[in-house]
Amino acid sequence: xxxxxxxxxxxxxxxxxxxxxxxxxxxxxxxxxxxxxxxxxxxxxxxxxxxxxxxxxxxxxxxxxxxxxxxxxxxxxxxxxxxxxxxxxxxxxxxxxxxxxxxxxxxxxxxxxxxxxxxxxxxxxxxxxxxxxxxxxxxxxxxxxxxxxxxxxxxxxxxxxxxxxxxxxxxxxxxxxxxxxxxxxxxxxxxxxxxxxxxxxxxxxxxxxxxxxxxxxxxxxxxxxxxxxxxxxxxxxxxxxxxxxxxxxxxxxxxxxxxxxxxxxxxxxxxxxxxxxxxxxxxxxxxxxxxxxxxxxxxxxxxxxxxxxxxxxxxxxxxxxxxxxxxxxxxxxxxxxxxxxxxxxxxxxxxxx
Amino acid sequence: xxxxxxxxxxxxxxxxxxxxxxxxxxxxxxxxxxxxxxxxxxxxxxxxxxxxxxxxxxxxxxxxxxxxxxxxxxxxxxxxxxxxxxxxxxxxxxxxxxxxxxxxxxxxxxxxxxxxxxxxxxxxxxxxxxxxxxxxxxxxxxxxxxxxxxxxxxxxxxxxxxxxx
Numbered sequence: 001x002x003x004x005x006x007x008x009x010x011x012x013x014x015x016x017x018x019x020x021x022x023x024x025x026x027x028x029x030x031x032x033x034x035x036x037x038x039x040x041x042x043x044x045x046x047x048x049x050x051x052x053x054x055x056x057x058x059x060x061x062x063x064x065x066x067x068x069x070x071x072x073x074x075x076x077x078x079x080x081x082x083x084x085x086x087x088x089x090x091x092x093x094x095x096x097x098x099x100x101x102x103x104x105x106x107x108x109x110x111x112x113x114x115x116x117x118x119x120x121x122x123x124x125x126x127x128x129x130x131x132x133x134x135x136x137x138x139x140x141x142x143x144x145x146x147x148x149x150x151x152x153x154x155x156x157x158x159x160x161x162x163x164x165x166x167x168x169x170x171x172x173x174x175x176x177x178x179x180x181x182x183x184x185x186x187x188x189x190x191x192x193x194x195x196x197x198x199x200x201x202x203x204x205x206x207x208x209x210x211x212x213x214x215x216x217x218x219x220x221x222x223x224x225x226x227x228x229x230x231x232x233x234x235x236x237x238x239x240x241x242x243x244x245x246x247x248x249x250x251x252x253x254x255x256x257x258x259x260x261x262x263x264x265x266x267x268x269x270x271x272x273x274x275x276x277x278x279x280x281x282x283x284x285x286x287x288x289x290x291x292x293x294x295x296x297x298x299x300x301x302x303x304x305x306x307x308x309x310x311x312x313x314x315x316x317x318x319x320x321x322x323x324x325x326x327x328x329x330x331x332x333x334x335x336x337x338x339x340x341x342x343x344x345x346x347x348x349x350x351x352x353x
Numbered sequence: 354x355x356x357x358x359x360x361x362x363x364x365x366x367x368x369x370x371x372x373x374x375x376x377x378x379x380x381x382x383x384x385x386x387x388x389x390x391x392x393x394x395x396x397x398x399x400x401x402x403x404x405x406x407x408x409x410x411x412x413x414x415x416x417x418x419x420x421x422x423x424x425x426x427x428x429x430x431x432x433x434x435x436x437x438x439x440x441x442x443x444x445x446x447x448x449x450x451x452x453x454x455x456x457x458x459x460x461x462x463x464x465x466x467x468x469x470x471x472x473x474x475x476x477x478x479x480x481x482x483x484x485x486x487x488x489x490x491x492x493x494x495x496x497x498x499x500x501x502x503x504x505x506x507x508x509x510x511x512x513x514x515x516x517x518x
Contacts, residue, residue: 043355044363114362121366128374135382142389147396158390165387181387182379190374214359218367222375279356 034290041286042208042279045119046076046090046100051202055081058203060122064088065113066102076116088112120215123207127194135189164188164333172337176344180337183226187219188333195278195325199318210328211279213271220271223336228263231343238345239263266339270332277328281321288314 047057059077066072066087078085079100082092087102091109100116101109117125138154150158169184170177194215197205209215239259241249248255288310295306497503 039356044360114360115365116362117366118360118362120363124363124366124370128370131374132377135378135386139382139385142385146389147393149393158386161386162390165390178387182383183375185383186375186378190371212359212363213357214363215367217359218364218371221368222371 032290032293032296034287034294038283038286038290042211042282043098044207044212045098046116047080048119048122048203048207060117060119062088062100062116063114064100064102064116067104067110067112120207120209120212123194123197123205123209124215126204127190127197127209130197131189131193160189160192161185164330168334169337172341173344176340180226180340183222184333184337184340187223187336188329191219191274191329191332192326195329196322198278198282199321199325208279208282210274211282213275216271216275219274219332220267223270223339224267226336227266227339227343230340232345234345235343266335270335273335274328274332277324281317281324285314285317285321288317 045057046062047059050056050058057077057080059075059080061073062076062079063071063073072086072088074085074088079088079090083089088100089102090100091097094109096109096111099111100114102112104110134157138150138157141150141154142148149155164185165177165181169181173180191210194209198208198210200206240253240256242255242259244255291310292303292307296303496506
């Protein structure tokens with residue numbers, strides 16, 4: 001069962017890696033801009049591209065508010081090809097390139113408050129819906145079958161849940177495990193789902209969500225909030241009045257500054273790690289595929305050779321990314337758990353473990 | 354660079370959606386799943402412990418049964434041995450009693466015989482003395498038929514008496 005899914009996924013990845021980009025290049029008829037293509041895939045878009053077509057996009061709602069305080073909601077197809085709708089348009093170049101802008105009274109372009117349902121936001125909704133669809137029926141199944149052992153899909157999910165809860169959260173957090181498990185499990189499965197969805201190339205997947213710094217920033221911020229809002233007074237004492245010689249903390253608060261800095265860098269490290277790993281994975285696959293078109297100009301033999309090599313390498317990278325998807329979700333969860341456990345210290349006489 | 358600047362819209366939606374997702378899953382999914390998994394683990398542990406206990410109990414029961422059987426056999430042997438002993442004892446006792454009784458009878462018989470013998474001896478003596486007296490009387494009558502001889506006899510008797518004295 002698992003093997004078939006694996007092969008199917010492998011096939012899917014191979015087909016998608018092979019088919020989406022070539023079409024795009026053909027349509028642009030020789031003027032292949034690798035950088036633009038790669039960044040288009042890495043970054044957010046107002047529409048969602050359809051396989052086998054570069055121009056056609058699934059329209060997504062744009063929600064903006066200009067400086068006069070007027071809200072506008074319209075489909076992204078209305079401003080797709082340099083068109084202007086209701087004063088809003090997307091500049092093709094310049095500093096605000098690719099973003100919905102509008103003009104103020106002086107005729108200067110500025111970005112309105114942009115709460116658009118972009119490709120990434122849509123992918124976020126889809127991932128969230130999938131998570132709910134996955135775990136709420138699962139919970140219902142558990143309620144219906146007390147002492148029942150799940151099989152197949154639920155069994156696999158339980159394996160992962162058990163791995164996170166029994167092998168990670170419980171040993172690290174001890175008696176606090178029950179309290180933090182929902183957050184940590186949500187974080188793990190959210191990251192895992194968006195990572196895996198990001199690897200599948202066509203709608204309704206394929207958004208580089210976990211490789212977007214906004215997403216990882218919010219996740220890291222959540223962990224930061226959980227850590228610092230539920231930290232014990234010993235944790236705060238260790239930050240502002242650590243047990244070091246007096247000269248290190250009294251006239252000049254040397255250690256407190258270092259400790260505070262440490263507390264702030266922890267979420268930043270979380271943010272950068274996840275973002276860089278996932279973005280890097282996508283970037284490498286995209287670059288490998290782009291190589292085909294860059295070398296394509298040099299003749300058929302070179303094209304054929306590069307194609308084979310690039311497809312093989314990108315296939316390898318995609319498989320590696322499947323692994324990385326899991327590992328990064330796990331690493332984020334491990335670090336969150338450890339940061340929480342560090343903030344749950346109860347002094348030396350009563351260790352948490 | 355755009356890659357490294359978080360977009361406000363996405364941050365906003367991400368925060369909102371993630372918070373909602375967390376609330377939904379934390380309320381409806383995780384507690385039920387974790388509780389169920391824990392309960393099942395406890396249930397299985399208990400089941401295993403119960404099965405092990407039952408197994409040990411069964412083993413104990415078998416052992417007990419075997420011990421009982423062995424004990425019973427031991428007892429049986431003992432009883433048999435005791436019975437044999439008792440039998441021997443009884444026979445011995447009977448024999449002793451019989452011999453005592455026989456001895457008594459024999460003794461009594463011996464006493465009776467002795468008495469009878471003494472009796473008969475006495476009787477015999479009496480008769481013999483009677484006969485002797487009768488014979489002596491007859492002899493005396495015959496002897497003392499003439500005087501001379503009577504004188505001789507008296508004389509002789511007197512001599513005897515004198516000699517004795």
